Amino acid sequence: MQQSAPAKPASETAPAAPATLSAAPRFRAAHVAVPFLLFTLFAILPAFAQFGAEGYILSLVMRVMIFAIAAMSLDLILGYGAMVSFGHAAFIGIGAYGAGILMRHTVDDFFIQLGAALGASALFALATGALSLRTKGVYFIMITLAFGQMGFFFFVSLAAYGGDDGMTLRTTPQIFGQDWLAHRHFLYYLIFACMLGVYFLLRAIVRSRFGRVLRGAKENPVRMQAIGFSPYRFQLAAYVIAGTICGLAGFLLAHQTEFIAPAFMTWQRSGELIVMVVLGGMGTLHGAIIGAAAFLILEEMLSRITQDWKLIFGPFLVLVALFARGGIMGFLRRWGLK
Amino acid sequence: MYTTLIAVQTLNGLQLGIILFLIAAGLTLVFGVMDFINLAHGVQYMVGAYFAFTFTALTGSFTLGLLLALPAALIVGLILEVLVFRHLYDRDHLEQVLATFGIILFLNQGVKVVWGASPLYVPVPELLQGSIQIFEGFFYPIYRLAIIGAGLGVAALLYFLVSYTRAGMLVRAGATNARMVSALGIDIRRLFMVVFGFGAMLAGFAGAMVAPILSVEPGMGDNLLILAFVVIVIGGIGSIRGAFIAALLIGLVDTLGRGFATDILRLVMDPSAASQTGRAIAPMLIYILMALVLIFRPSGLFPVKR
Numbered sequence: 001m002q003q004s005a006p007a008k009p010a011s012e013t014a015p016a017a018p019a020t021l022s023a024a025p026r027f028r029a030a031h032v033a034v035p036f037l038l039f040t041l042f043a044i045l046p047a048f049a050q051f052g053a054e055g056y057i058l059s060l061v062m063r064v065m066i067f068a069i070a071a072m073s074l075d076l077i078l079g080y081g082a083m084v085s086f087g088h089a090a091f092i093g094i095g096a097y098g099a100g101i102l103m104r105h106t107v108d109d110f111f112i113q114l115g116a117a118l119g120a121s122a123l124f125a126l127a128t129g130a131l132s133l134r135t136k137g138v139y140f141i142m143i144t145l146a147f148g149q150m151g152f153f154f155f156v157s158l159a160a161y162g163g164d165d166g167m168t169l170r171t172t173p174q175i176f177g178q179d180w181l182a183h184r185h186f187l188y189y190l191i192f193a194c195m196l197g198v199y200f201l202l203r204a205i206v207r208s209r210f211g212r213v214l215r216g217a218k219e220n221p222v223r224m225q226a227i228g229f230s231p232y233r234f235q236l237a238a239y240v241i242a243g244t245i246c247g248l249a250g251f252l253l254a255h256q257t258e259f260i261a262p263a264f265m266t267w268q269r270s271g272e273l274i275v276m277v278v279l280g281g282m283g284t285l286h287g288a289i290i291g292a293a294a295f296l297i298l299e300e301m302l303s304r305i306t307q308d309w310k311l312i313f314g315p316f317l318v319l320v321a322l323f324a325r326g327g328i329m330g331f332l333r334r335w336g337l338k
Numbered sequence: 339m340y341t342t343l344i345a346v347q348t349l350n351g352l353q354l355g356i357i358l359f360l361i362a363a364g365l366t367l368v369f370g371v372m373d374f375i376n377l378a379h380g381v382q383y384m385v386g387a388y389f390a391f392t393f394t395a396l397t398g399s400f401t402l403g404l405l406l407a408l409p410a411a412l413i414v415g416l417i418l419e420v421l422v423f424r425h426l427y428d429r430d431h432l433e434q435v436l437a438t439f440g441i442i443l444f445l446n447q448g449v450k451v452v453w454g455a456s457p458l459y460v461p462v463p464e465l466l467q468g469s470i471q472i473f474e475g476f477f478y479p480i481y482r483l484a485i486i487g488a489g490l491g492v493a494a495l496l497y498f499l500v501s502y503t504r505a506g507m508l509v510r511a512g513a514t515n516a517r518m519v520s521a522l523g524i525d526i527r528r529l530f531m532v533v534f535g536f537g538a539m540l541a542g543f544a545g546a547m548v549a550p551i552l553s554v555e556p557g558m559g560d561n562l563l564i565l566a567f568v569v570i571v572i573g574g575i576g577s578i579r580g581a582f583i584a585a586l587l588i589g590l591v592d593t594l595g596r597g598f599a600t601d602i603l604r605l606v607m608d609p610s611a612a613s614q615t616g617r618a619i620a621p622m623l624i625y626i627l628m629a630l631v632l633i634f635r636p637s638g639l640f641p642v643k644r
Contacts, residue, residue, distance in 0.1 A: 078432070084431065084432065131629065131633050134632075134636055135632050135636045136636070138369070138375070138431070138571075138575060139571060139632055139636055139638075142571040142628070142632070143571075143628070143629055143632045143633075145564070146568070146626075146628045146629045147625070147629065149622070149625045150622045150626065153618065153621040153622045153625075154622070156618075157614065157618030158618075159614070159617075268560070271439050272439075274435055274436075274439075275435070275436055275439055277432075278432045278433065278435070278436045279436065308447050308450070308451055309447075310443040310444060310446065310447035311447050311451065313440070313443055314440040314441060314442070314443035314444030314445075314447065315444055317436055317437065317439060317440030317443070318422055318436075318437045318441060318444075320436065321426065321429075321433045321434070321437035321440065325433075
């Protein structure tokens with residue numbers, strides 16, 4: 001419901017989101033049990049994957065975890081900050097190209113690449129965020145889209161790095177001079193550790209005073225200003241944090257797929273990230289993980305059943321939007337984990 | 339020679355702008371009146387093009403095909419409105435994004451199933467084939483001029499409808515404050531449905547009009563949708579006049595930018611750097627324009643007063 005029509009940004013307020021604020025104690029169980037289950041599952045999965053098509057399962061789950069990182073970073077600004085970014089995939093691209101471009105110039109140290117990827121993402125987030133946050137609501141959605149598209153066309157025009165087609169990364173980066181990343185299980189647990197780290201970092205952020213200011217600015221920016229906070233600085237900081245973390249996801253994606261392309265950062269990709277967050281249930285963080293997993297695994301399973309899997313997947317998303325308020329987490333909350 | 343090129347590109351830009359206006363007009367009304375983010379507006383353009391293809395093939399006449407494609411596009415729009423959209427008007431923007439994203443997936447795949455994945459071609463109607471000489475040594479395809487003319491006609495009709503009819507008055511009032519209109523005893527649901535159906539039909543009309551000059555293929559609406567969003571944001575959401583001016587602006591900037599960015603840069607750079615930068619800058623121009631507009635006028639050029 002748009003309870004407060006005159007204040008435009010208030011219409012961004014999700015019906016499910018305030019529930020996590022006001023009724024937090026009741027959902028404590030979901031907040032602990034669901035992430036714990038999820039992470040245990042991810043942790044022990046490689047032990048079972050060997051009984052199936054191991055390479056296929058591992059690479060699918062690695063993809064899930066990488067997009068879970070990206071979706072969680074989006075959830076920070078979208079679910080907690082009411083900043084709907086429609087250009088978030090740009091950071092995946094920047095992170096991936098940060099790795100790929102250095103690799104191309106034979107800089108194959110893992111940490112240098114990581115630093116470059118995160119640094120570039122943070123800078124891009126700072127510059128675009130500072131400008132984007134001058135606008136509100138729908139206009140914010142559109143200006144982030146504009147910056148995302150600029151990033152996309154920038155990398156398309158880089159003929160030296162494959163242009164439209166992207167390029168393959170032929171070698172893996174070195175960690176302390178070692179070739180560990182070439183081992184699948186090492187890469188798996190590296191991505192797992194990143195996801196875990198990002199989850200707890202973001203959880204700490206949303207719990208902190210900073211996170212409360214952010215949520216306050218989402219609920220009512222005018223009131224926040226009246227009690228002496230300047231939402232702009234908090235929102236910008238959150239935007240930069242989210243962009244940097246999403247850059248990490250892009251960096252990991254480049255090394256997991258051994259390939260980079262502008263296709264990582266099309267507007268459809270940004271839309272998919274939003275869909276993952278909303279599908280899982282925004283403003284919960286682990287909802288973003290569930291959303292990413294549901295999206296990618298459904299996509300994978302349906303596409304094995306039929307070539308026209310989008311005919312099933314599309315209406316599924318419509319049904320979720322129509323009937324499952326608060327996404328999958330909202331659904332669980334109502335039926336399972338009350 | 340160069341003048342001819344500029345003239346051709348300007349007309350091409352105008353033609354793109356007109357098409358964009360036809361799509362953006364519906365989008366800006368749906369957005370402005372119902373506060374509804376309809377990502378599926380682009381697929382309605384695509385559906386219009388496919389209908390034009392089928393009906394033209396069936397009847398053997400593009401005019402008949404076009405006339406049949408319009409109600410067909412309208413029906414698809416109304417079906418979507420009744421089944422999905424009307425349940426989402428008072429919901430969060432993000433749930434609207436989720437649902438309309440699902441519809442994009444469904445319809446893009448749906449046309450693939452029905453019409454096949456390969457691009458289809460619609461012949462240019464016989465009456466409008468060939469080119470016309472506009473001035474010495476400058477020929478321009480008649481059909482593209484016809485698109486510009488038809489688009490301007492629709493724009494004028496729309497201007498009349500919105501400015502001088504009772505329905506138009508309600509639409510304008512709705513864009514300013516939909517709840518107030520509802521409180522004054524107007525059946526707002528019906529108004530929404532009319533606006534929505536009309537917007538869908540306009541997008542379908544745009545798709546049908548471009549079918550003879552572009553290939554009709556799945557996903558053809560996706561990029562135009564984003565351009566249409568750029569247009570309505572620059573123009574100011576809910577403003578038809580803003581959408582018209584912004585559409586022409588975007589059409590011209592995009593076409594002329596792609597045509598001449600490299601040449602202009604060559605004046606100040608060496609050729610290889612110029613072609614590299616030109617290729618990068620040209621497709622970005624409209625987004626840079628949009629970002630600049632929003633930075634200096636955060637509610638677009640012609641904001642609807644609330």
